[in-house]
Structures are given as C-alpha cells and as structure tokens.
Amino acid sequence: MKQLLEEFETYLNTHLPQSKSFHPNFEKALQEMLRAGGKRFRPMLLLSVVQAKQSLLIKNAMSVALGLELLHTYSLIHDDLPAMDDASLRRGYPTLHTTYDEVTAILVGDALNTHAFNLLANAAFSNDVKIELIKILSSDGGIDGMIIGQAIDCYFENQKVELSQLEFLHIHKTAKLIAASLKMGAIIAGLSDEVQEKLYAFGIDIGLLFQIQDDIIDETQSEEEAGKTTNNDGAKNSFVNLLGLNGAIKSANELANKCKETLNQFDTELNTSLHQLLQKYLYRHQ
Amino acid sequence: MKQLLEEFETYLNTHLPQSKSFHPNFEKALQEMLRAGGKRFRPMLLLSVVQAKQSLLIKNAMSVALGLELLHTYSLIHDDLPAMDDASLRRGYPTLHTTYDEVTAILVGDALNTHAFNLLANAAFSNDVKIELIKILSSDGGIDGMIIGQAIDCYFENQKVELSQLEFLHIHKTAKLIAASLKMGAIIAGLSDEVQEKLYAFGIDIGLLFQIQDDIIDETQSEEEAGKTTNNDGAKNSFVNLLGLNGAIKSANELANKCKETLNQFDTELNTSLHQLLQKYLYRHQ
Structure with a gap:
C-alpha cells in the first residue's frame, strides 16, 4: 500500500499537467496544489482495486488515478x-x-476539471473502457454528484437542514466521487457488473464515513494539524453540528463497523487490499 | 441553415441539463444562460459539416453540438x-x-464544463468516435486552448502585448474551440484526416476573424445592440486597441478574404454549407 502510494506520487510528479506559453506563472499555479500533497484517497481507491485484481494493469491505471486527483483538486481550489x-x-x-x-x-x-477528461480519453485502455470511465466521472463528479452537493452545501450554509438532507448533501458532495473511484478501478480490472455495483455501494458508505470524519477533524484539530483552514464550519451544516461531536463520533463508528462487515463480503484479494487502504485512511476515530 | 439553427434551438430547449434536488434554484440557474440564447456559432459549425457530408447523422450529432454550447457557455459565465x-x-x-x-x-x-463531457460520452456514436471527440474538446477547450488563452488575457489586461502575443492569445482563447467544432463535425461525418486538418486550420482563421469582429463590436456597439456588457475592454488587449479601429477593420477584411479563398478549396457540399453559415455569422464588417 505504501509502495503503491509512492508509485502514484512519483507518477504524479512526473506527469503534472503542462501549459507552455508566455504567461509567467500559470503553469506553476496549475501544478501547485497537485504538488502540495494531499491524502490521494481517490486515486488510491482506484489503484487498490486494480492492484488486487489485475496488477499488470497498474501502470496504465496511473493516468486515470491522476485524472481523479485532478478533478478532486479542482473542487478544493474552487x-x-x-x-x-x-x-x-x-x-x-x-x-x-x-x-x-x-x-x-x-x-x-x-x-484541472477539463484536463481530467483529457487524461481519461488518452489513457492506455480500450475506447470501450475509457468511455465507461468518462461516463462515471462526468456524472458523479458533475451535476449528479459532487457539484450539486457543493451547491446545496453553500446554499444551506446558514439554514438548518434535516439529517436526510445532510446525508443527501454529503453523498453527492463527497461519497459519489469516492464510490466512482472504486467502480472505475473495477471497470479497469474487468470485474463483473455485480462487483462494480457492490464496490460502488461500499464507496457511498465509506464516502459518508470519510465526510463525518472530516467534520470531526474540522471541529477538533488545529490548522497546523489538519494542514488546511479549519473551524470555519461552525455555521455550516455538518454532522458535528447536527448530531453533536459525540453523536458524530458514534455515527462514524457505526458506519465504520458496517464498512468492515461489507468488506468481508468481497473476495480475499479485494478484501485484503481495501482493508489495508481503509486502515490507513479511515477508522481514525475509533 | 435557418432550419438547422431552429432544430438545434428546439433540441437544446428539450435537452437542458437537469439537476433534481431540494436546492431551490440550482437547476434553474444551470439552464438560464443556455435558454438565454446566443449565436450558437460553435454548434452550428459542427452541425453544418455533418449536414453537408452525412445528413443522416444530424440527429445524433445534436447532443455533441449541445456539449460544445455547454462548454462555451461555462466559459462565458466564468x-x-x-x-x-x-x-x-x-x-x-x-x-x-x-x-x-x-x-x-x-x-x-x-x-456545464463537466456535463459537456458527459454528453459526448453518452452520444449515439461508436466509442472510437466519441473518444476522438472528447480528446479534441478537452484539449482545445482546456489548457492547450481556451483556458490558457483566457489566463493570458486576464494577466496582461493592463500590459501591452505584441501582435504575435495577441494572436497567440486569441488563437487559444477563441479560435481553437471554433476550429475544434469544425473538426468534431468532420470526425462525426467520417471525413479523412486531411479534410479534418484543413477544416481545423480554416477554423483557426475564422476564429481569429470572429475575435477581431468581437473587439470591433465591443468598441462600436452599445450594450443594447450587443446584448452584453461592452466597452469594458478599453484597458484590455484587443486588436482594436493594438491596431486602431480602422486597422482592426482592415485586418478583419483581409482575414475574411483569406477565409473565402480557403472555402473554395473545399468540395461543393462543404463549401455551400459553410458559406451560408459564415454569411450569417461573419463578413459583418465588410
């Protein structure tokens, strides 16, 4: 897992998007937030599925994983x-x-948004596979997913929403792209439709868990610890604000247990690979 | 030509992007600038090529033409x-x-940016054709085209650039997406690589001409006439500011004549179809 992350970091740093022109700093700015690091959670989800089931394809999957990271990074910048x-x-x-x-x-x-699709279209897979990947990323990363989630998050910033609405918000804002990352890995690895959908549903759960944990981090960590502006979510709709800190932690633990159970339903290779990944990225508040 | 434009308008108004949720106005906002009209120049370039060479494919080409309009409209909104x-x-x-x-x-x-690629990926063409279309749109509508052009335009807003730099700016900001529109029509119609490239080069010329004319409109028309905020380009790099109004008009006329000559090198069907289109959209200042 650590090795795979290092391979991805190396790939990213040698395949940063380029933009040659007489503009003095656009290319530098284009690369800056990609170079800056980040958890690389979405690329690692995709790569973990590919490595577990079709490890020979891992090199070709790198550019698709990078596309995911570009799309995620653009959303953070905006x-x-x-x-x-x-x-x-x-x-x-x-x-x-x-x-x-x-x-x-x-x-x-x-x-970065547009270039994500350029990377997918130019990846070393069949056109059939690439069209499937582009359909998913443009849907779950677009108006059926991330963007409507963000629009709702902003609009209801100062209005209380119900728990079901907050879940809708986070499923769209965060979980769908995470679920898409797993499904895209499954498509690359040639897994059955059934496994693709199981991985997608699993991704929705871990996406939601990831978001609850993010809310908890925003509440409990300093800027230095988190590496980003935190505690600015006080007026925002978050699981912590709706359920209280303890309620959010309880909810996170319940969801983490559900994820562990689902994980056991996958075959040994997927189970082992994803378990390692989640060990690193999730289960942090148990 | 008029009929084709009406068909596209009907298609657009019955295929506006949808985004169902409890957000009170995001879907309305999403559709508003598409409904608002516009010249539909880029979709019409694509559709004119398809109608001239493979008119049976015109219905299937509509969603790709709409994708072009989405990408262009997002750039205007930003x-x-x-x-x-x-x-x-x-x-x-x-x-x-x-x-x-x-x-x-x-x-x-x-x-709208992301959804443009969703429309292309879901269009009723072979995956081979769709991947070609996505490669072009994500390149000419991205960091190799429109976006670096816009970045340069903004950065050098208050600094004089040279004529070669101004041409680079407008080739990237405007002409490449126009050229891509023609080439995408050629790919749908199954035209040879040679014709694709000729149409692309022709598109760069008419894109540049289109931009010079836009600069002239900004200088000479009122907001009511132009239907958009005008005369805010006084401090900006434009052909009018660099060449003077008469110089820009002269340059536009020369380029228009070059375009007419190139047009005669295409076969009768393409020539007739594109001539009608350019008659409507260009040659306005002669």
Whole structure:
C-alpha cells in the first residue's frame, strides 16, 4: 500500500499537467496544489482495486488515478475561493487565490476539471473502457454528484437542514466521487457488473464515513494539524453540528463497523487490499 | 441553415441539463444562460459539416453540438465573474452572479464544463468516435486552448502585448474551440484526416476573424445592440486597441478574404454549407 502510494506520487510528479506559453506563472499555479500533497484517497481507491485484481494493469491505471486527483483538486481550489469558503490554507500551503489571485484560482480549477477528461480519453485502455470511465466521472463528479452537493452545501450554509438532507448533501458532495473511484478501478480490472455495483455501494458508505470524519477533524484539530483552514464550519451544516461531536463520533463508528462487515463480503484479494487502504485512511476515530 | 439553427434551438430547449434536488434554484440557474440564447456559432459549425457530408447523422450529432454550447457557455459565465470581467449583462440577460450569487455562477460554470463531457460520452456514436471527440474538446477547450488563452488575457489586461502575443492569445482563447467544432463535425461525418486538418486550420482563421469582429463590436456597439456588457475592454488587449479601429477593420477584411479563398478549396457540399453559415455569422464588417 505504501509502495503503491509512492508509485502514484512519483507518477504524479512526473506527469503534472503542462501549459507552455508566455504567461509567467500559470503553469506553476496549475501544478501547485497537485504538488502540495494531499491524502490521494481517490486515486488510491482506484489503484487498490486494480492492484488486487489485475496488477499488470497498474501502470496504465496511473493516468486515470491522476485524472481523479485532478478533478478532486479542482473542487478544493474552487471551494476555497473567497465567494465560497474563503480559505487561506490548503494541503499545508497558501490557497491559490492567496498566492496568486482569484482569476488564477478560477482558471486553474477549470483547467484541472477539463484536463481530467483529457487524461481519461488518452489513457492506455480500450475506447470501450475509457468511455465507461468518462461516463462515471462526468456524472458523479458533475451535476449528479459532487457539484450539486457543493451547491446545496453553500446554499444551506446558514439554514438548518434535516439529517436526510445532510446525508443527501454529503453523498453527492463527497461519497459519489469516492464510490466512482472504486467502480472505475473495477471497470479497469474487468470485474463483473455485480462487483462494480457492490464496490460502488461500499464507496457511498465509506464516502459518508470519510465526510463525518472530516467534520470531526474540522471541529477538533488545529490548522497546523489538519494542514488546511479549519473551524470555519461552525455555521455550516455538518454532522458535528447536527448530531453533536459525540453523536458524530458514534455515527462514524457505526458506519465504520458496517464498512468492515461489507468488506468481508468481497473476495480475499479485494478484501485484503481495501482493508489495508481503509486502515490507513479511515477508522481514525475509533 | 435557418432550419438547422431552429432544430438545434428546439433540441437544446428539450435537452437542458437537469439537476433534481431540494436546492431551490440550482437547476434553474444551470439552464438560464443556455435558454438565454446566443449565436450558437460553435454548434452550428459542427452541425453544418455533418449536414453537408452525412445528413443522416444530424440527429445524433445534436447532443455533441449541445456539449460544445455547454462548454462555451461555462466559459462565458466564468469570464463574467467579478474577479474577471465583472460583467452585468450577457446574452441580453443579467449575468448569473447578478441574478443569484458568485457561488452559483462558479458552480454552474463547473457543472456545464463537466456535463459537456458527459454528453459526448453518452452520444449515439461508436466509442472510437466519441473518444476522438472528447480528446479534441478537452484539449482545445482546456489548457492547450481556451483556458490558457483566457489566463493570458486576464494577466496582461493592463500590459501591452505584441501582435504575435495577441494572436497567440486569441488563437487559444477563441479560435481553437471554433476550429475544434469544425473538426468534431468532420470526425462525426467520417471525413479523412486531411479534410479534418484543413477544416481545423480554416477554423483557426475564422476564429481569429470572429475575435477581431468581437473587439470591433465591443468598441462600436452599445450594450443594447450587443446584448452584453461592452466597452469594458478599453484597458484590455484587443486588436482594436493594438491596431486602431480602422486597422482592426482592415485586418478583419483581409482575414475574411483569406477565409473565402480557403472555402473554395473545399468540395461543393462543404463549401455551400459553410458559406451560408459564415454569411450569417461573419463578413459583418465588410
């Protein structure tokens, strides 16, 4: 798992999007938040499925994993804009609109969004596989997923929502892209439709768990510990605000147990690979 | 030509992107700038090529043409943001950040960008054709085209650039997506690589011409006539500012003549179809 993450980091750093022109700093800005680090959770979900079931394809899967990271990174850059969270810190570095300006942050975000699809279209898989991957990413990373989730999150920033609405919000804002990451790995590995859908449903659960944990981190960690602007979610709808800190932790633990049970229903290879991954990224608050 | 435009308008209005949720106005905002009209120049370029060479495919090409319009519309919405042009009027309607807020304008732009690729991936063509279309749109509509052009345009807003740099700017900001529209039509129609490349090169010329004319419109027309915020380009790099109004008109006329000559090198069907289109959209200042 550690080795796979290192391989992905190396791949990312040698395949950063390029943009040659006489613009003095656009290319640097384009690469900055990708270089800055991050958990690489979504790429690792995809790569873990591929490694478990079709390890020979792992090299070809790298560019698709990078596409996922581009899409996720663009969403962070736009979420951090002054009109949204107005965050000053991300991945331990100043946000792009702080270092450069809003124009740069908007355009770098746009560029990473579009370029994610360019990477998928140019990946070394059959066109049939690539079209499936693009359908999923453009749906779960778009108006059927991440973007409507973010729109709801922003709109209801100062209005209380019900628990079912908060779940809808986070399933769309966070969980669908995480579920898509697993399913895209399954498509690359040529797994059956049934396993694809099981992995997708599992991804929704761990996505929700991931978001609850993120809310808990925002409540309990300092900026230095989290490497991003935190505690600015006090007025926002979060599981912590709706359920209380203890309620959120309880909810996270319950969901973590459900995820563990589901994990046991996958075959040994998937189980082992995903278990290692979740051990690292989740189950942090138990 | 008029009939084809009407068909596209009907298609657009019955296939607007949908986003069902409890958000009170995101779906409305998502559709607003698409409904608002616009020249539909890029979709019409694609459709004109398809109609000229493979008219039976015109119905299937509609969703790809719509994808082009989505990508173009997102770029206008983001260009109009307060951090960029801070425009209040677009396509004769208040800009999205005026009617709603900046968050909505940013997210609607993001959504239209992503959804363009969803439309292409789901179009009724072979996966081989669709991957080619996605490669082109994600390149010419991304960091190799429109986005680096816009980044340069913004960065050098208050600095004079040389004519070669201004051409680079507009080839990337405007012409490449126009050229891509023609080439995508050629790919759908199954035309040879040679014709694809000829159409692409022709598109770069008419894209440049289109931009020079846009600069002239910004200089000479009122907001009411143009249906968008105009005359805010005084400090900006434009052909009018670099060459003077007469120089820009002269340059537009020369380029228009070059385009007419190139047009005669295409076969009769393409020539007739594109001539009608350009008659409507270009040659306006002769």
